[in-house]
Each structure stands twice: as structure tokens, then as C-alpha cells.
Amino acid sequence: MKKTIAFVIIAIFLFSLAPLAFAEEGSKDDTRTEIKTKEEIKSDVLKTRTEIRAKAEERKKDNLERIKVLREEHRAKIEALDSEKLDRVSNLGNERLQKIAELDKRQIERLAALNIKNLEKIAELKKERLERISKLSEEKIERMAELDKDNLEKVSDLNDTEIEKFSTLNRAELKAMAKLDKERMKAELKALKVVKVKKAEDLDRREISTAMLAQAREKFDKAEDEFHEATEQLTDERQKLKEARDKKDEKASLEHAKNYLLKTADALIKHLEKIKAKVQESKNIPDDREAKITAEIDAQIVEINAIKADAQAATTKEQIKEAAKKLREKWNRLKHLTRLFAERVVSARVEGLVNQGIVLEKRLDNVLAEAKEKGIEVNVSAEISQFSVKIAAAKDKYTQAQAKLSAVLDLKAGDATNEQIKAAADEVNTLLKEARDAVKEAHGILKTIVKKLKEADSEADISAEVEVEVAQDTSASTDGAETDETTESSTEAAAST
Amino acid sequence: MKKILLSMLVLIIISVAACQQAAKEPVMEKKPDVMEKAPATITATGDTAVDAVGNGLNNVDSVEKDLSTDGLSGLDAGLDDVQKI
Numbered sequence: 001m002k003k004t005i006a007f008v009i010i011a012i013f014l015f016s017l018a019p020l021a022f023a024e025e026g027s028k029d030d031t032r033t034e035i036k037t038k039e040e041i042k043s044d045v046l047k048t049r050t051e052i053r054a055k056a057e058e059r060k061k062d063n064l065e066r067i068k069v070l071r072e073e074h075r076a077k078i079e080a081l082d083s084e085k086l087d088r089v090s091n092l093g094n095e096r097l098q099k100i101a102e103l104d105k106r107q108i109e110r111l112a113a114l115n116i117k118n119l120e121k122i123a124e125l126k127k128e129r130l131e132r133i134s135k136l137s138e139e140k141i142e143r144m145a146e147l148d149k150d151n152l153e154k155v156s157d158l159n160d161t162e163i164e165k166f167s168t169l170n171r172a173e174l175k176a177m178a179k180l181d182k183e184r185m186k187a188e189l190k191a192l193k194v195v196k197v198k199k200a201e202d203l204d205r206r207e208i209s210t211a212m213l214a215q216a217r218e219k220f221d222k223a224e225d226e227f228h229e230a231t232e233q234l235t236d237e238r239q240k241l242k243e244a245r246d247k248k249d250e251k252a253s254l255e256h257a258k259n260y261l262l263k264t265a266d267a268l269i270k271h272l273e274k275i276k277a278k279v280q281e282s283k284n285i286p287d288d289r290e291a292k293i294t295a296e297i298d299a300q301i302v303e304i305n306a307i308k309a310d311a312q313a314a315t316t317k318e319q320i321k322e323a324a325k326k327l328r329e330k331w332n333r334l335k336h337l338t339r340l341f342a343e344r345v346v347s348a349r350v351e352g353l354v355n356q357g358i359v360l361e362k363r364l365d366n367v368l369a370e371a372k373e374k375g376i377e378v379n380v381s382a383e384i385s386q387f388s389v390k391i392a393a394a395k396d397k398y399t400q401a402q403a404k405l406s407a408v409l410d411l412k413a414g415d416a417t418n419e420q421i422k423a424a425a426d427e428v429n430t431l432l433k434e435a436r437d438a439v440k441e442a443h444g445i446l447k448t449i450v451k452k453l454k455e456a457d458s459e460a461d462i463s464a465e466v467e468v469e470v471a472q473d474t475s476a477s478t479d480g481a482e483t484d485e486t487t488e489s490s491t492e493a494a495a496s497t
Numbered sequence: 498m499k500k501i502l503l504s505m506l507v508l509i510i511i512s513v514a515a516c517q518q519a520a521k522e523p524v525m526e527k528k529p530d531v532m533e534k535a536p537a538t539i540t541a542t543g544d545t546a547v548d549a550v551g552n553g554l555n556n557v558d559s560v561e562k563d564l565s566t567d568g569l570s571g572l573d574a575g576l577d578d579v580q581k582i
Contacts, residue, residue, distance in 0.1 A: 220563075224563070227568065228568070231568050231569070234571070234572075234575060235571070238571070238575045238578060241578055241579070241582075242578065245578075245582065253582050254582065257578075257579045257582045260575055260576075260578075260579050261579060264572060264575065264576065267568070267569060267572075268569070271566070271568070271569065274563065274564060275564055278560060278563070278564060317582055320579065320582065321579070321580055321582070324576050324579040324580045325580065327576060328573075328576045328580070331569075331572055331573075331576065335566055335569070338564075338566060339566065341564075342560075342561070342564035342565065345560055345564060346557060346560060346561050346564075349553070349556060349557045349560055350557060352553065353550060353553045353554065353557070356546075356549060356550055356553065357550070360546055360550075363546070436554065436557060439550070439553075439554060440554060442550075443547070443550045443551055443554065446547055446550065447547055450544050450547050461544075462544060462546050462547070463544055463545035463546040463547075
């Protein structure tokens with residue numbers, strides 16, 4: 001019996017080893033299968049490579065066969081292209097191929113870098129037009145090729161200088177301008193100036209020294225503190241005035257009413273000083289506009305100080321009431337006028353943001369070109385177009401806002417009513433909100449673009465300062481455009497009187 | 498004798514169980530490898546230029562707030578009180 005038990009136990013032990021042995025065997029089998037699979041894959045890859053190579057050779061042969069129709073000197077230029085470019089060019093129809101082959105070597109290289117769809121579109125142009133377009137850089141040709149056929153024909157009919165300016169525009173501006181009739185397009189291009197910049201700040205309307213900026217910011221902080229102090233005292237004086245009135249204490253009522261007027265004057269002056277400091281530190285408010293606003297603010301401060309002096313000197317109830325009436329009139333005007341000044345500061349900030357967008361779009365083109373050179377293809381063209389559209393929309397909105405602002409600010413020196421000022425401030429506020437919303441959307445799109453870029457090429461960097469070409473509208477220094485509008489408004493005003 | 502055999506049986510069962518556990522361990526160790534090889538996802542751009550636009554947008558909001566007349570909203574009522582003295 002004991003022996004039986006012992007055998008059973010040994011049998012159990014041996015039996016328990018069996019799965020382990022199988023498991024080991026299994027893993028060996030797995031390894032063998034894995035190696036076999038890898039070998040099979042390797043041989044497949046080799047086979048595919050050989051097939052691809054053979055096909056490429058065959059295609060090259062076909063391509064070379066196709067370009068045999070060309071004269072020898074032309075054929076040599078096409079044959080010198082790398083296989084990808086040769087593939088694209090040689091697949092064009094004979095007529096188009098002939099036109100391209102007649103260009104110089106560098107022009108052919110640039111055109112051959114386009115995708116087949118754009119290459120075909122460009123190759124359809126008449127010889128002289130093709131000649132002009134192909135003088136542009138690869139990046140510019142690429143952007144121009146995105147235009148539809150009719151617009152491309154129209155644009156390529158412009159002279160070299162005009163085409164060069166046109167191709168510097170951002171995608172959205174380029175498409176918008178291409179829709180204009182030829183004469184209007186020429187006129188708009190005439191007003192454009194191509195500038196080379198490294199960063200958005202290079203597009204600022206004026207230069208402000210660091211010392212001046214620091215001084216303006218210091219003035220703002222001081223005015224802000226004093227403003228808060230004045231408004232706190234205002235609340236306090238109003239409370240005391242109520243208490244004195246309830247107690248029918250006339251002397252105390254007069255004292256607190258007077259103090260309330262003095263503090264109101266202080267609060268208004270400090271508010272104006274805050275705006276003045278912000279106007280002075282705004283790099284996108286031109287010098288002449290900054291000078292006009294500053295002078296207007298100073299004039300308002302002088303008038304408030306005069307009312308403050310009256311209040312200070314007041315000894316009777318009537319004198320205090322008279323000073324209160326004057327201050328109220330002043331406040332009724334200032335509450336809208338200061339909004340206009342503040343909106344001018346906001347629009348300058350939005351302009352700075354739009355400039356950042358304009359430069360970033362150009363930097364994106366550079367980054368994409370660099371990636372292409374490295375053989376990395378990143379498909380973000382749709383996103384960049386959307387980004388460009390948003391930035392162009394923001395530019396359009398802030399330009400409208402600035403034109404409106406200047407028209408009213410200049411009119412104000414004449415006879416703008418409080419209602420006119422309020423209506424203008426409301427309109428400008430809406431336009432600037434729309435501009436900011438467009439920039440916000442552009443920012444969201446930009447984040448997606450950068451994410452995609454970095455996933456494809458970890459070295460992609462759109463923050464690096466590189467020189468880019470930007471088209472600047474010399475006539476649309478908005479304050480200049482506003483002057484025209486102002487002149488018109490003044491003439492109308494004069495005519496109506 | 499029976500006790501010895503019984504204790505041997507228990508030892509065998511334990512050792513078999515331990516062997517099976519040991520065999521499973523390398524599989525457990527492989528998991529972190531798989532985790533390490535997973536592609537890194539970019540949660541934030543961390544790009545100076547992109548962040549500059551975001552900061553610029555925030556600055557516009559704060560300038561608008563700084564220059565608003567909200568702090569003077571009680572002025573009409575206050576001046577009314579003064580004119581009623």
C-alpha cells in the first residue's frame with residue numbers, strides 16, 4: 001500500500017512537469033515561427049524593393065522615351081532632373097513638356113518641384129506667362145499654383161514686379177486679390193511694399209525706446225493706484241453726503257458734496273492718464289495719431305482741472321451745484337470718448353497679433369520647405385489656408401475699426417455729438433471683438449499645425465527668427481486712409497452747414 | 498510514513514505552483530517594455546511663437562479691462578446726489 005502511494009505521488013510529480021515541458025516546447029515553437037515570419041517579411045521586402053526598382057527603371061526608360069520628342073538641348077535639361085521630378089515633368093503632354101523644356105534649368109527645377117496637379121495647371125499657361133511665373137521662388141510658385149486656372153491666367157499677365165509683389169501676399173490675401181479685375185489689382189499692388197522682416201515687431205508702426213516704455217508703464221501703474229484711491233474715496237464721500245442729508249446737516253452736506261466733486265475730477269483725470277500711458281506705449285499707433293490722442297487727453301485734463309478749481313473755490317450750494325453740472329456734462333462726453341481712445345489701444349494690440357500671424361504663416365512655409373528638403377512630407381496645407389483666412393479676416397476687421405475710429409476722433413475735434421461718439425464706439429467694439437475672435441480661431445488652428453509638424457519632424461521650429469518677405473500696404477497706414485475719410489466727412493459736414 | 502508522504506505531496510504541489518508562477522513572471526515584466534515603446538503624444542506645443550499669440554490675446558483682454566469705465570459706473574448717481582443738495 002505504501003509503495004502504491006509512493007508511486008502515485010511520484011506519478012503526480014512527473015505529471016506536473018509535463019505542462020512545463022510543453023510550455024517550453026511551445027515557446028521554442030513560437031520563436032521558430034517568429035524567426036520564420038521575420039525571414040518571410042524580409043524576403044518580401046527585398047522582393048518588393050526589387051520590384052519597385054525594376055518598375056522605377058522601367059518608368060525612367062518610358063520617361064526618357066517620352067522626352068525623346070524634345071530637341072537635344074532641351075532634353076538634356078529635363079534628363080538632368082532627379083527621378084521624381086523627371087517622372088512628373090515627362091508625364092505632361094507634348095505641348096506642355098515642350099514649353100517647360102524651353103525654360104532655363106533653374107526655372108525647370110522650380111516647376112518640377114510642384115505636385116502633378118499644380119504642375120499641369122501652371123504648364124497650361126502661355127509661354128510668356130509661364131516664363132514670368134517660373135522666375136519666382138519654389139515656395140511662391142507653390143502658393144500661386146493654388147489659384148484657380150482663370151485667376152492664375154489673369155495674375156500671370158501682370159509684369160514681373162507686380163507678380164513678385166502679388167506672390168508675397170499671404171494665401172487668403174492672394175486669393176482675394178486674384179478675384180479683383182486687372183486694373184484694380186494693379187492699383188492695389190502699386191500701393192504694396194515688400195518688406196523683409198525677422199519678427200512681427202519689425203512691422204510695428206513706431207519704435208519706442210525701452211526707457212520710454214518703462215516710463216509709460218510706470219505712469220500707468222501710478223495712475224491706476226491713484227484711480228483706485230479716488231474711486232474708493234468717492235464711495236466714502238457719497239455715503240457721508242447721504243448721512244449728512246439724512247441728518248439735515250447742511251454744512252456737512254456742502255463739505256461732502258464738494259469733496260465728492262473733487263474726487264470725481266481726480267478719478268476722471270486718473271482714468272485719462274491711464275489711457276494716455278497705454279496710448280504712449282502702443283507700438284502700433286502711429287506717431288501722428290498718438291500725438292493727436294495725447295493732445296486731446298491733455299486738453300480734457302485741463303478742462304477737468306478748471307472745473308475742479310471751481311468746485312474747490314465754491315462756498316455756496318449754488319456754486320457746488322453749478323460745478324456738479326459742469327462735471328456731469330464733462331463725464332457724459334468722456335464716458336464715450338474714453339471708450340474710443342481705449343478701443344484705439346485695443347485695435348493696436350490686435351494689429352500686433354495679426355502681424356504675428358502674418359509672419360508665422362511665412363515661417364510655416366519655410367519650415368515646410370525645410371521638411372520637404374529632408375524628405376518629410378507634412379500635409380497641413382488645408383490648415384495653413386484656414387489659418388491665413390482667419391488672420392486676413394482679423395486684419396480686415398481691425399482695419400475697418402481703425403478707419404471708423406480715426407474718422408470719429410477727427411470729427412470730434414469738430415462737432416461730433418455724444419450719440420455719434422457712442423454709436424462709433426459700439427461699432428468699433430463689435431468689429432474688434434470679431435477681429436479678436438478670428439485671431440483666437442487662428443491660434444487654435446496654429447496649435448494643430450504645430451502639433452502635426454512636430455509629430456512629423458521633431459526639429460520643426462516656427463519660433464526661430466528667419467527673414468521672411470511680407471507685403472505691406474503703404475496707403476493703408478490706416479490713419480492715412482482715415483484722413484481721406486475724415487476729409488470726406490468734413491466736406492460733407494461743411495456742405496450740410 | 499504516511500505523514501512523510503503527505504508532507505512530500507504538499508511540497509510537490511507548492512513547488513509546481515511556484516514553477517508556474519515563475520514562468521508567468523517574464524510575461525509580466527514585458528508589459529513595461531510595451532509601454533515604453535508607445536509613441537509619445539504631444540499634449541502641448543510648448544512653442545514660443547504659438548504661446549506668444551496666446552499671451553497676446555490675454556493681454557488684449559486685460560488692456561480692455563484696465564481701460565474700461567466700469568470703475569466709474571456709480572458716477573451718474575453720485576453727481577445726481579450732489580445736484581440734489
